[in-house]
Amino acid sequence: MKKFILQRLMYSLISLFLLSLTIFLFVRLTGDPTVLLVEPGASKDDMAMIRQQLGLDRPLYVQYATFVADMARGEFGKSFYYRTPVLELYMSRLPSSLLLAAAAMVFSLVIGIPSGILAAVKVGKFWDNAGKIFALLGLSMPQFWVGLLLILFFSVYLGWLPSSGSGTIWHVIMPAFALGWFFAAAHMRITRSSMLEVLGSEYVKLARLKGLPEKRVIVKHALKNALIPVLTLAGINLVLMVNVAVVVETVFAWPGIGRLLYEGIAFRDFPVVQTTVLLSGSMIVVVNLIVDVLYAVIDPRIRLGA
């Protein structure tokens, strides 16, 4: 067990190292980073001075060491536009992103799990097909288009919901739906396949042979075990939702991390872009580590097999 955790920890550290190296190298090898790191409109002399100030005239490995050391101390640079440390900005936007992700998650589970169960219990029937089409649309419609259609229908035509911004519960409904549909489709799909697997297992057969009513077999016996993979996926997806909401947040002017990233691009605020990408990658590396370790704790086969 200890060996397994150490090995995973090692992998994660390597991932974080490669992540920082990737971002570091991409910025420096695709052109003059001064153009990116310096405020737009700076003069040639200013650029030369800043190049020296930022240490961009030093060898790459020295630059990388400084880059990592700064990050380890939580110094991600200053935003050109807001003139505040990027980390502060990031932290101020995080709660909004978490709120949106939580709402989208609730929506995706409320839709995904029951429809997945229904599809598994009635394979090939009406509900199965209806679920398929719902999932297919969720996977095929770009999230930002869903968002725009919602605004058109519920804000412009009906006038029921606010088209952008945040603050009240009404503001979160449409972005959560636009973000959550794709994930609802994913959750439905895994609920269905996991449910089908459990329904075919020996212990469910036994429960049926005992003469238990079908409803009880499904709710009491099958569902409990079938939900484990669904909830694992949901946990990972929650982190993913925080980090992939950029288009949805842009459409609804939702003040989260995605919107911060968009502003970073729009205002050519490179420190913001770099930090957002770095932190979102790191967040996912850490969550993957946690999930791997938790799985090993629950299931000895995994830690012994590794």
Add this chain to the structure above:
Amino acid sequence: MASRAATLTLGWTLAPFRIKGFPWIPVSILVGLALIAIFADVLAPHSAEVGSLGARFKPPAWQQGGTSQFLLGTDHLGRDVLSRLIFGARVSMVVGLLAVFVAGSIGTALGILSGYMGKWTDQVLMRITDTWLAIPALTFAIFLAAILGPSEMNIVIILSAVYWTRYARVIRGEVLSLREREFVRLAIVAGCSKWTIMKRHILPNVLNTAIVIASLQLGVVIVAEAALSFLGVGVPPPKPAWGLMLADGKKGLMAGYWWLTVTPGMCIMMMVLSANLLGDWLRVKLDPQLRQL
């Protein structure tokens, strides 16, 4: 690792969209879009990039105020929406197919290399793959786009750089089992070099898998291109790309100019939907291993 996260496959087949087993409807939509893309110059009734400001925000022909001159209406610069949609098909097709092809080639090559060479080559390549998989694809693409700047060529480079990982992961796994098979061992005994074995004996056996992944990734890549263009780091204006049209359409959204938002989105959805349905069918057809999934 990321395979546990949301994937863009349905995992079960969709009979309603097929006639005698073959997905005719999605295939004809894709072929139709390809033809439209090829013959865009002939088909488009107006210029896609130049409009007349006198004809701004004209609604579609069947609505009050619309004219038969602009069948699907005009945008905020008075450009014909239908013509822009037709030329937009070209952008989506070219970017989508090119990106999928380049990403597929890189990923397949690295997957074979990683799986066959093993040892430290495998370790290094797979750690890189895992790391790249950890960064959310769109976020990574936006980051690269912010560095490289907007152009059609750059989008192809960016999307290829972001989406090769899935091929590498899956194909590596397949090569690991192929490596132990009799015909590969015999080839080693016969004195074939490592390169010959990888090229002549391994590659043809993983090609099916690569094609399946490619068809399922086509939809993902098209949506990613649209999202990048929508955010202003993709296809630069005034080029007609569907994602860009949606970004422009947002300007008229609150005024109720629905056609600027509905039509480009419909086009994206139709193309992605068709690609996904075709991919699902190909998967069942070409990859017996995945059939049980």
